Amino acid sequence: MPGLSREASKRRGKSLRRPKARPRRTHERLLLLVATRKGGFIFHGDPVRKDWVIDGPHFLGHIINHIVLDPRDGRTMLMAAKTGHLGPTIFRSVDLGRTWQEATHPPAFAKAREGEPQRAVDYTFWLAPGHSNEPSAWYAGTSPRALFRSDDGGVSWYGIDGFNNHPMLPKWAPPEDQTPDGATLHSIVVDPRDPAHLYIGMSGGGVFESLDKGASWHPLNKGVEANFMPDPYPEYGQDPHCVRMHPMMPDRLYQQNHCGIYKLDRPSDKWDRIGRQMPKEIGDIGFPIVLHPRDPDTLWVIPMDGTTVWPRTSPDGKPAAYRTRDAGITWERQDRGLPKEQAWFTVKRQAFACDQYDPVGLYFGTTGGELWMSPNEGASWRHLAAHLPEILAVETATVIA
Amino acid sequence: MKVRIPSQLFSYTHGHSKIDGKGGTLAELLDFMDSAYPGVRFRIIDEQDRIRPHVRFFVNREMVRDLNHPIHAEDEVQIICAISGG
Numbered sequence: 118m119p120g121l122s123r124e125a126s127k128r129r130g131k132s133l134r135r136p137k138a139r140p141r142r143t144h145e146r147l148l149l150l151v152a153t154r155k156g157g158f159i160f161h162g163d164p165v166r167k168d169w170v171i172d173g174p175h176f177l178g179h180i181i182n183h184i185v186l187d188p189r190d191g192r193t194m195l196m197a198a199k200t201g202h203l204g205p206t207i208f209r210s211v212d213l214g215r216t217w218q219e220a221t222h223p224p225a226f227a228k229a230r231e232g233e234p235q236r237a238v239d240y241t242f243w244l245a246p247g248h249s250n251e252p253s254a255w256y257a258g259t260s261p262r263a264l265f266r267s268d269d270g271g272v273s274w275y276g277i278d279g280f281n282n283h284p285m286l287p288k289w290a291p292p293e294d295q296t297p298d299g300a301t302l303h304s305i306v307v308d309p310r311d312p313a314h315l316y317i318g319m320s321g322g323g324v325f326e327s328l329d330k331g332a333s334w335h336p337l338n339k340g341v342e343a344n345f346m347p348d349p350y351p352e353y354g355q356d357p358h359c360v361r362m363h364p365m366m367p368d369r370l371y372q373q374n375h376c377g378i379y380k381l382d383r384p385s386d387k388w389d390r391i392g393r394q395m396p397k398e399i400g401d402i403g404f405p406i407v408l409h410p411r412d413p414d415t416l417w418v419i420p421m422d423g424t425t426v427w428p429r430t431s432p433d434g435k436p437a438a439y440r441t442r443d444a445g446i447t448w449e450r451q452d453r454g455l456p457k458e459q460a461w462f463t464v465k466r467q468a469f470a471c472d473q474y475d476p477v478g479l480y481f482g483t484t485g486g487e488l489w490m491s492p493n494e495g496a497s498w499r500h501l502a503a504h505l506p507e508i509l510a511v512e513t514a515t516v517i518a
Numbered sequence: 519m520k521v522r523i524p525s526q527l528f529s530y531t532h533g534h535s536k537i538d539g540k541g542g543t544l545a546e547l548l549d550f551m552d553s554a555y556p557g558v559r560f561r562i563i564d565e566q567d568r569i570r571p572h573v574r575f576f577v578n579r580e581m582v583r584d585l586n587h588p589i590h591a592e593d594e595v596q597i598i599c600a601i602s603g604g
Contacts, residue, residue, distance in 0.1 A: 202526050202572040202599035203561040219557045225565040237564035 133309060133365050138411065138475030147472055148213070148514040149480055150184035150194070151488060155506035157181040157196055159214050166478050166492050169501055175214055183467060185244045186213075186514035187270075189252050194514075195271045197241035197257070205240040207257070209271050213516065222273035224257050224265035226281070234292070236261060243467070244271075245305035248312030258302030262290040262319045264331065279332040280317075280325075289336070289353050290322040303466065304360035308367050316370070318357035324372065325353075340388040342376035358404045359466040366413040373406040373418055373466070380445055391445025395420070399432050399439070399450075405469035409477055409494075414444040417451075417471075417495060419464045419481060430461040438479070438495050454498035455489070462487065467510035482508025519589060521547070522596040527562070530555040539595060544575060545585040547595060562597065574598045 149160035149169075156174030163169075175181075179198040187193040192211045199205040207220040226236040238259045247254025247266075257265040257274060264277040280286070294300060304318035313330040316337070323338040336353040343355045356375035363369040368383040371391075378392030378401045392401025402423030409415035417438050422428040431437070437452035462483035472478040479491040486505035491498045521539040523531050531537055537554075541547035545567075552559035562573045567585060569575065575582045576596040577589055589595060 200526060202570075204564060204570050206557065206561065221556065223560065225560065227565070229566055235566040235568070237566055237568070 133367065138473065144518045146516050146518045147474075147478075148186065148516060149470075149488070149501075150186060150510075150512040150514060151482055151505065151508060152181040152184045152196070152467070152510035153482075153486070153506035153508050154180050157184050157198075157214075158505065159184075160488070160501065166472075166474070166490070171502065172214060175217070176208065180240065181509065182240060182242050183244045183510045183512070185246065185512055186516070187246045187255075188514070189246060189249055191514075191516055193270050195244050195255065197244055199240045205238055205259075207241060207244075207271055207274070220267075220272055220274065222275075224259055224263075224274045224276075226263065226276060236263070238263070239299050241265075242301040243303040243305055245307065248307050249309070251312055254312075256305045256307070256315075258305055258317065260299035260301045261292060261295075262286075262300055262302040262322060264302055264305070264317060266331070277331040279327070279329075280334055283334055289325070290319050294321050296320055304357065304372075306360060306362045306370075308362070309364065310367055316360060316362065318360040318372065320358070321354070321356055323353040323355040324357050324360055337381075337386055338388070339386050340390070341372075341374055341379055342390070344376050359406050361406055361408050361416075363408050363413040364410060369413045371406055371408060371416055373403050375402070375423075377401045378403075378406070378418055378445065389445075391441070392418075394441075394445060395439060395448050396450075399437075400424070403464075404429075404466040405464055405481070407469050407471050407479065410471060410473050412442070415440065415442045416445075417469070417479060419469055421463055428461075429463045431463075434459050434461050436460050436462065438481075438491075438498075440495050451491070451495035452498075453496065454491075454500075465509055467512075468508050470511045470513050472513045473515065478513075480511050480513060482511045484508065519547070519591050520594045521551070522594070524597055524599045526599045527555075527558055527597070530558040530561075542588060542590075543585065544577070544582060544587050544589060544595070547589060548585070572600045574600055 147162040151158040156177045158173035161170045182197045184196045194210045196208040206223045208217040210217045229235045241257050243258035245256045253270045255267045264280045265274045267274045300320045306316040308314035315327045325334045326337045327334045338355045341355045357372045360372040370381040372379050377390045379388040380391045381388045395401040399420050403420045407417045422432045436455050437450045439448045441448045462485045469481040476494045484507045488502040519539050521537050539547045540550045548559050
């Protein structure tokens with residue numbers, strides 16, 4: 118890791134103390150923050166995750182890409198919104214969605230100077246609270262691919278020039294290379310040991326790392342396939358769908374990529390394709406990836422059909438989660454309670470999440486507007502809601518009742 | 519001047535479909551509106567001062583694309599969010 122201070126290097130070599138599972142307290146409530154193509158919904162759960170009360174839709178008709186509650190203060194909730202007609206914005210609530218205020222300066226590029234490309238944010242896609250030592254800091258990833266930061270809890274935002282104006286950005290993320298809904302910057306990961314240490318993922322760009330709070334960046338894609346490129350193992354240009362860092366072992370990263378499931382143990386910079394051990398008939402293509410909050414070797418994916426024209430649906434119409442408990446050496450299918458056939462939904466990269474309890478609860482939303490949960494780490498699944506709009510993101514949050 | 523507001527912006531204008539605007543150009547009218555209804559400008563004009571793709575401005579029923587277009591107190595300005603998408 119070039120440029121790493123001795124202190125930061127020491128910090129990064131360490132794992133964090135493994136926390137105990139969060140005990141269920143009667144005064145706690147679990148929230149599911151469900152972002153859909155037609156508004157936001159908040160599901161209020163009871164302490165045993167059995168009964169849920171739906172609150173919403175918030176901002177009916179808005180395309181909500183992400184809703185996140187700040188775990189540092191337990192009250193600041195941000196929502197990334199736009200509509201088909203209007204430009205993008207951020208709404209902010211400090212009372213769990215009872216009232217909302219709009220950001221005074223949502224993520225936006227600076228006015229272009231003569232000869233510069235005239236970039237405009239189409240929508241904010243990803244929201245990430247900053248480091249615990251920076252209690253009001255947030256990051257946002259947008260389409261087109263750019264990184265923004267707020268230092269006041271999401272009220273006003275500014276571009277990270279070290280990334281947005283990086284001389285290599287037009288090569289890392291060519292503006293002409295767009296997915297149907299626009300290429301995104303996502304998976305903003307902050308090292309819990311060091312607020313200056315950041316990772317981001319870009320669809321059609323790859324994974325990138327900064328050691329200096331975003332002032333400089335380098336690609337981190339060695340070993341990751343890009344089978345749609347002339348060179349299938351380029352320095353950049355890969356298509357990570359979702360990148361996660363293990364919260365207790367921050368040197369352990371996983372990603373669900375367009376071309377498989379990968380693990381990276383820093384300080385190595387070479388990813389290992391752990392998805393090769395998935396059943397051949399299922400493959401290792403998908404959008405989301407979820408990590409067990411206390412066991413760095415346990416994670417879940419929800420595979421999709423990435424063959425031929427890329428249907429992106431459950432393989433053979435039979436949805437399932439796959440779990441590994443040994444960091445990808447072996448995988449097990451978890452489909453008890455899910456439809457056995459003719460279920461052709463997609464689970465998007467932000468639409469799969471877990472809680473902190475023991476056993477861990479898992480939650481996913483589908484493009485068909487269904488919300489599913491497992492109260493037992495994937496052993497069985499049950500339906501929480503149907504007939505919602507297309508679900509774009511699911512996040513969990515614990516609040517004091 | 520009279521400004522007609524599309525339903526998509528009612529959340530900013532407190533439900534009003536018509537407001538009284540001020541300004542010598544469309545750009546000045548938008549600045550006035552943004553001070554009266556914070557945030558409304560960015561929803562219809564991007565950070566490069568371009569009218570967003572699905573937004574149209576009409577002055578006395580003539581479509582106007584230039585924010586420097588002069589307007590007068592007796593003019594009627596209509597903002598329309600073109601029907602698009604699904």
